[in-house]
Amino acid sequence: xxxxxxxxxxxxxxxxxxxxxxxxxxxxxxxxxxxxxxxxxxxxxxxxxxxxxxxxxxxxxxxxxxxxxxxxxxxxxxxxxxxxxxxxxxxxxxxxxxxxxxxxxxxxxxxxxxxxxxxxxxxxxxxxxxxxxxxxxxxxxxxxxxxxxxxxxxxxxxxxx
Numbered sequence: 001x002x003x004x005x006x007x008x009x010x011x012x013x014x015x016x017x018x019x020x021x022x023x024x025x026x027x028x029x030x031x032x033x034x035x036x037x038x039x040x041x042x043x044x045x046x047x048x049x050x051x052x053x054x055x056x057x058x059x060x061x062x063x064x065x066x067x068x069x070x071x072x073x074x075x076x077x078x079x080x081x082x083x084x085x086x087x088x089x090x091x092x093x094x095x096x097x098x099x100x101x102x103x104x105x106x107x108x109x110x111x112x113x114x115x116x117x118x119x120x121x122x123x124x125x126x127x128x129x130x131x132x133x134x135x136x137x138x139x140x141x142x143x144x145x146x147x148x149x150x151x152x153x154x155x156x157x158x159x160x161x
Contacts, residue, residue: 096159100143
């Protein structure tokens with residue numbers, strides 16, 4: 001029996017694929033909830049935001065609606081409320097910043113001997129996992145400043161590939 005080889009996907013393709021699957025799941029859940037007449041978004045307060053979201057989901061997922069969006073064409077974006085954000089093993093932004101530390105240290109070699117940069121450069125995952133919030137804030141400040149918006153966008157695009 002021949003074993004199948006795993007397909008290697010880049011970060012961007014993985015995130016886009018995951019977001020498409022999640023969008024399809026959300027639409028299916030909304031349809032199922034409507035069919036079962038259960039309250040939709042029960043933890044949300046009634047109001048225009050909740051009504052607009054539910055209306056959008058109903059029309060986008062109803063094949064008879066002129067605003068219907070085929071599941072394979074759906075793209076989902078999420079807020080940072082912690083429910084649907086890529087957060088395991090950590091937030092994507094933190095991963096980006098940690099991976100940018102060597103670039104920053106190359107430009108500013110004196111940081112190689114300064115915490116928390118020394119810990120990141122060591123590659124010791126156990127030590128990295130023990131960094132404090134203040135340590136992470138130092139890393140975020142060092143890796144996300146000193147560049148134009150266009151440079152930042154280019155850096156992130158290159159990192160996602």
